[in-house]
Amino acid sequence: MRADYLVDLSGAGSGLVRFRAEFSGLPPGSALRLPARLARVGVEVCGLRAADAAGKPLRLKARGERISVPARAFVLEYSLHISFKECAGTDKEIELLYPFLNGSELFLGSGALAYPEDLRRLAPRLKASLRVEGLPAGWRLFSSLAEGPVSPAALDSFFLYFSKRSPRAHAYRGLACVTDFSLLVQAGKTIPLGAPEVWAWTDMVMGSLEKYLSPYRGFKKLSVLLLQCPADFEQLTGGRAFAAGENVAGGILAYTPKSPEYIKRRYGYTSYAYHLRDGLAHELTHFYSTGAWQGRYKSMLFPAEVCPPQQRRLIGEALTAYFHNGVIRCRPGAKPSFISGKILPALRAWALKPGKRPLLDLFLLDLWLRAGGSSLAGAVRLLLREYGEKHRPYRSALALVRAAEACRSAALPAPLKKAILTEYAPDYAGELAGFPGWNRPDFSPLRG
Secondary structure, eight states: OOOEEEEETTTTTTTTTEEHHHHHHHTTTTTEEEEGOOOOSSSSEEEEEOOOTOOEEOOEEEEETEOOOOSSSSSEEEEEEEOOOOOOOSSSSSSOOOOOTTTEEEEEEESSSEEEEEEHHHHGGEEEEEEEEOOOOOOOEEEESSSEEEEEGGGGOEEEEEEEEOOOEEEEEEEOOEEEEEEEEOOOOOOOHHHHHHHHHHHHHHHHHHHHHOOOSSSSSEEEEEHHHHHHHHHHHTTOEEEEEETTTTTEEEOSSSSSHHHHHSSSSHHHHHHHHHHHHHHHHHTTTTOOOHHHOSBBBBBBBTTHHHHHIIIIIIIHHHHHHHHHHHHTTOOOIIIIIIIHEEEHHHHHHHHHOHHHHHHHHHHHHHHTTOOHHHHHHHHIIIIIIIOOOOOOOOHHHHHHHHHSSSSEEEEEEHHSSSSOOOHHHHHTTTTTTTTTTTEEESOO
């Protein structure tokens, strides 16, 4: 089973990027997804057609993002007409990173490639490749996808950036492997951190995660692309987009505007430099754990398909936030502390609107473990040893419960176990009262 892609930039001068995708060996009745077809602004899919290997046209059915072709082997061709000339973020409702194109750069991301609808199930057997042609003179590709063979898990989550710029390189020498990082800042943009500062921060984050959780065993090459949406990108998209960052197979992408107002509204602080550090720490920590189905191909901890959504979010997202904040907020002199910067705001939010707070569930679990001489970091080390090092998925958050109980050699209290495994929201203030000194300012998620 194959999916071979050609991206042709020869029409970029007129705002067109052409795609040719050759599929073979697909299961009978398979369909494709092309999220760009759902876009209302910024990009339009043109000239969609299918043919067999000999070039004979095939009838296709296209409804929304779904495309059906009555064949197991065929060629799909289409073009994207791109009207955005600046980074416009990602759509709030569809899986589309808005492409943009101008005289000095082109960006394509998730949603621009047509891929099998049942990609998660087919990925283990699917072989994929990427080829690019027609680049304007002097342009080069910087991407989470290298030309040639590509991971099928990257077909719905990736970035391709073309410009004349050259990346900065750095080798992180970890405990188990060397990871080669490449950093590229968008053409015409600047960031308040120099490459040496970015690499020093990367080394600190990875070193902390390796020291307190587990040696990193993952990608040998990672591309980091820093784009910037303009301050008015929300008006540009009619309010349809947001700007953040993403962790994908083979790379990290950030595209938040250098706007104190937007950063404050979305993240609660105003510093763009802090946001870059915060975001990079979060996305690096995702290489340890994610709730996304692509986790098998990019992270050490990843869920099985049967894992309940709430539990995969707890381990894949909340746990990532817990430890990434442990890295950035628990360095000597770091302000605010983990307690004042994360736990107290979460408690205030819960007091105003009672409900589930996964970060507080993990904090309670950590406090319970520490009362017995261990920590949540210790439990996650066991998880990584049992699942990450063996590259096998966890089926539910029971894996975390069992690791915690093994660390403390005791059964988890029923209310806390219920909070970890279900949507049950305990009385967080009341539960915390049972742990004297829980709010000490030197609390660190990573150090017990």
